[in-house]
Amino acid sequence: MSTSSSSRGEYWFSLLTEGADQRQGQCASIRVADAELEGQPVRFIAVVPDANNHYPRAARGEVGLLEGWTLAQVVSEAVAADVDKAQKRAIVAVIDVPSQAYGRREEAFGIHQALAGAAGAYAKARLAGHPVIGLIVGKAMSGAFLAHGYQANRLIAFNDAGVMIHAMGKESAARITLRSVEALEKLAATIPPMAYDIEHYSSLGLLEQLLDIRDPLQASEQELNLVRHSVVQAIAKTRSEGVGLTNRLGADNRHSSSLVRERMRAEW
Template sequence: MSDATQQRGRNWFQALSLGATPAEGLPASVLAADSQLGDQAVRYLAVVADANNPFPRARNGEVGLLEGWGLAKAVDEVIEADAGRADKRALIAIVDVPSQAYGRREEAYGIHQALAAAVDSYARARLAGHAVVGLLVGKAMSGAFLAHGYQAQRLIALRDPGVMVHAMGKAAAARITLRSVEELEALAASVPPMAYDLDSYGSLGLLWETLSVAEIAQPTPEDIARVQDCLAQALVDIARGSKDLRGRLGAVNRAASSQVRELLRAQW
């Protein structure tokens, strides 16, 4: 695997935030910068690999203790600074995260709290009126995606075999379900929630848009312009519509979710 492929999140962050003002006081693995997207002020955020991370389990782009608390800080700064303003910054989460950090130290020091803090900050930002968009440029796996990106009102995925969404990697999922990887892939062909491809994920109603680019690992100027245009459209769509996550319902493979909500409303 090339360095460019491993650094998709960093490359897209740098491309989209070129010339922007970087946020200070964050871990080296958490990038944040304030910029403009058309007439809209935005803060771009990304979690990236840091070979010098003091936690070895979080050196390849995983979301661990520093990353969870770092994301929470970067988002909370925006919420506090823009409180009371009509033109609140949008948050654009650039997602390329292979998993949360698995380690004894992470568990002992409360990785569940660190990741929950990131989720809480993104959710509070959304509820406070900040548009939140997730841009999937690589892996969006497990608790890492829940902490960084999943709270977005609109999710945009770049169409590429390296862009995958799932609760865990194939090898781990195969072990948990007592199947081979080949058997898991065969099952995924008929059970969309078990699949890793974007079309299956999109059938769950969770993607707002998928987008093809020429060079996903090292974006060209044309790729950057196309993604910026799509991000801008997403912000317009959020401004015109619902600010919550109800837009995820209604897809063909979310019929049961809608029915459960109807029954709950009827009973409560």
């Protein structure tokens, strides 16, 4: 299956929302649609490239000022609309974000507040009973991922070399640690939280599922159905198991995280 797109996020948003009602009026870098999956309402949200972005630092799919506040708006809008409903709609964040937007204007105008607003809106939606699912189809980097997707009840990712989840890019991490990129990669291979590949990340217990997609920009009908089914399963599991994030702490590589939490609870 093919569709005109400039990013993995835009491609998968288009596939998953074909024929759905597209929300209009927000900035062009945020795509929003209200659709159905197996008879239940879902709001899909994606951050996509916008070459004409008012802020050039956010033109390639980065999450900047406009994106942060708009994400907060469209998530909060769904929460307000469903406040009196017994069953809240699911919210699916289609994630392909290379970075937060770095720039003097972004810093001066408070990008930290914009991204915090987005993360806070997703957290409030989750705690209000909306199943929040993150579908990682490309990069999920730095503050962009914190703002768009990391607050999800369940994270699903493609098992693909183009999927990368990390606090910062390799070049930046190499500069900060005073290493070459090659030396950083060698070190990261022995320390899962530092690694850039999706297999190491999955060992941290943060992912609900890894999906094998042959070509993420040329999905087959069977692969699209696999993704849909996985999202539906994640929604159902979230509804049955509650709004918390304790499901992320069960992996062997999260033992220390669990221990720290236990000791903090004991102290407090």
